[in-house]
Amino acid sequence: MSELTEAAVLLLQKGEVTKIIGYEEGSHKPRPLFCESVVDAQRLIYDSRCVHNLAVYLTKPELLGTSSVAIIATLPTLRSIAQLAVENQLNADKLIVLTMPREDEVHRFADFDEINTYLAGVDFRIGQKEQEVIDRLEGMSREERWQFWQQELSHCFKCYACRAACPLCYCTRCIVEVNCPQWIQPWSSPLSNMEWQINRAMHLAGRCTGCGACGDACPIGIPIHLLTHKMMEDIGREFAQISGRPAMQGNVLSTFRVDDKEEFIQ
Template sequence: MNKLQERATDLLKGGTVKLIIGFEQGNNKIRPFFCEKPEDAEKLIYSDDCSTNNAVYLTKKELIGDNKIAIIATYKEIASIIQLNKENQIKKENLMVLTVDKDGDVTELTSFEEMEKFCEENTPAPDPVVAALIEKIDKMNREERWAYWKSELDKCIRCYACRAACPLCYCNRCISEVNCPQWLDPWKSTLSNIEWQINRVMHMSGRCTGCGACAKACPLDLPIGILTKKMSTDIKEMLGEGEGGNVLSTFNPNDKENFIH
């Protein structure tokens, strides 16, 4: 047993936590693992290769209830936990955040200052594929952009995997389920697919941590991750950092624009 598994066994045996959310080796890929019994701790591994952002489970009341839990976190999870905390979605006293360094040593991040420091030190390099695609679309003229997105989003089957994968998409009732008024047609159509993505990006504006879980979850490999990515960079340019990251629930009387006359 490695240090992580030993620590996990101790935590579960001593009853310090009821559940540990971590990773295990699945069929050819790393997958999330929910460890409730000490004897299962040996299945736990540490990897940042998992396409899921495990912070998504932290807002699932049916899963964690009011129990103390631990999460084995990579950069992705920690960035999301920081944002969830800003939005008052996390009970810090019930959550233990564990990271594993390259020597296999387990560290507990006890405060948000520590988590922020961790994120600063471990920020992954920007994905060159994403950056290249954003640049390519930016260079297109408007008609080309419209044609591009129309043909891409036309493929969307509206499975809402992008919504399910995102730790910050936690509304109990999503706008896509609101039927009074029916903002979005519930079936797949180019228009409602485009409208859905606009809604997703608007609701995510300034809050997206750029983990890319939405894009990885998309069964059709649509470039939806670049929408939120592009928005977060642009929002920083246009509105500054914004308190709590959520730019649309607040305002600055000195906001600058050049299109309202």
């Protein structure tokens, strides 16, 4: 029995949780597993192929119910949990967070503060390919960047898979679903596609944890995660917020101070 399976079995047998969110082998790659029994626990896996951000399920009471649950968290999932905790979206008494810093070790966090301490010792790094694209975009003129995103987003058909995959998109009613008034057209068109993605990026400003789940979820491969990744860089430079750490002092677009810099007004 693996260390992970053993830890899961003990949690279930002791009645500490009724469900454990982790990973199992899928047809082609690991997929989420909602483990509810000792038999289910035998299917749990954890390796470098486990990239789905499981924190997306933690704000769905219709899925988890009101009982205590455990989650087996990768580094991006831990970052998302830390941000959700800052935003008061998680109940610490109902959640047990596990991770595997090494193959043969399962670590259980005592509380959210310990998660923040753990994250403080790990630098956030964007993937090399993504950074190369961002650097290329940085070298473009404003008009060239606009054309790049117009071209990319022209393929969007508004499936909202990006929204569904993002752990920080937990609003009970999204702006694209509001029709009195109609803020964004629900159908696909160049203008409404741009409005939707700009809105999404602004909503995640200072909140995005850089997991890339939105880009991975896009069925046609639009690199929409680069919008929020680039915004993370800009916010880090302008507001000294460290990428991959929770916004403890409030999110940049929902917090106002009289001494805020206003160099962006031109």
